[in-house]
Amino acid sequence: xxxxxxxxxxxxxxxxxxxxxxxxxxxxxxxxxxxxxxxxxxxxxxxxxxxxxxxxxxxxxxxxxxxxxxxxxxxxxxxxxxxxxxxxxxxxxxxxxxxxxxxxxxxxxxxxx
Amino acid sequence: xxxxxxxxxxxxxxxxxxxxxxxxxxxxxxxxxxxxxxxxxxxxxxxxxxxxxxxxxxxxxxxxxxxxxxxxxxxxxxxxxxxxxxxxxxxxxxxxxxxxxxxxxxxxxxxxxxx
Numbered sequence: 001x002x003x004x005x006x007x008x009x010x011x012x013x014x015x016x017x018x019x020x021x022x023x024x025x026x027x028x029x030x031x032x033x034x035x036x037x038x039x040x041x042x043x044x045x046x047x048x049x050x051x052x053x054x055x056x057x058x059x060x061x062x063x064x065x066x067x068x069x070x071x072x073x074x075x076x077x078x079x080x081x082x083x084x085x086x087x088x089x090x091x092x093x094x095x096x097x098x099x100x101x102x103x104x105x106x107x108x109x110x111x112x113x
Numbered sequence: 114x115x116x117x118x119x120x121x122x123x124x125x126x127x128x129x130x131x132x133x134x135x136x137x138x139x140x141x142x143x144x145x146x147x148x149x150x151x152x153x154x155x156x157x158x159x160x161x162x163x164x165x166x167x168x169x170x171x172x173x174x175x176x177x178x179x180x181x182x183x184x185x186x187x188x189x190x191x192x193x194x195x196x197x198x199x200x201x202x203x204x205x206x207x208x209x210x211x212x213x214x215x216x217x218x219x220x221x222x223x224x225x226x227x228x
Contacts, residue, residue: 044218048215056215094214101146101158102158102214
């Protein structure tokens with residue numbers, strides 16, 4: 001069965017650079033979520049989209065922005081990267097809003113040097 | 114505010130049964146999830162409870178008491194591959210009563226299964 005796809009899987013950037021993370025949800029899933037997981041920490045919700053509109057917002061820094069496109073894939077844009085942005089970034093998708101199983105992608109490991 | 118508590122670490126023996134507890138205090142409630150996560154990998158879905166009671170799924174069962182803000186995950190016939198972090202997550206409601214689709218995670222319980 002098709003799963004959530006994230007690219008790239010690994011990314012190394014310097015401080016103050018920009019990064020773009022991509023997420024391709026499971027086919028027919030219309031909702032995408034982004035989570036950030038620092039070393040030894042639990043995943044923290046950043047932002048979510050339903051039918052290409054932002055549906056909820058969590059602890060996402062102003063330096064980050066995201067959007068969902070017409071094919072339902074999503075991109076997380078990160079600017080002025082800081083050392084503290086080094087983390088695993090997970091994308092998850094689900095069918096519809098509200099509660100229900102969220103399927104997680106393999107994550108993008110971002111390292112900021 | 115949102116607060117979800119789990120034990121940090123647990124150790125159990127192969128073939129045994131282990132219960133991982135989770136207590137929560139959230140601004141609303143629209144379901145509780147359990148995820149398994151191996152180091153450096155994505156969380157994988159184990160169970161979902163929205164009504165009180167026990168949900169059984171093979172070797173894994175999950176229980177919920179909404180009045181007590183309490184859930185547990187029960188793992189039976191433990192196998193070495195069950196060594197992982199187990200994350201309790203709550204889907205809260207918005208202040209207007211609608212379901213919000215974000216998950217609030219607990220800090221996770223690192224389970225070590227020993228031979």
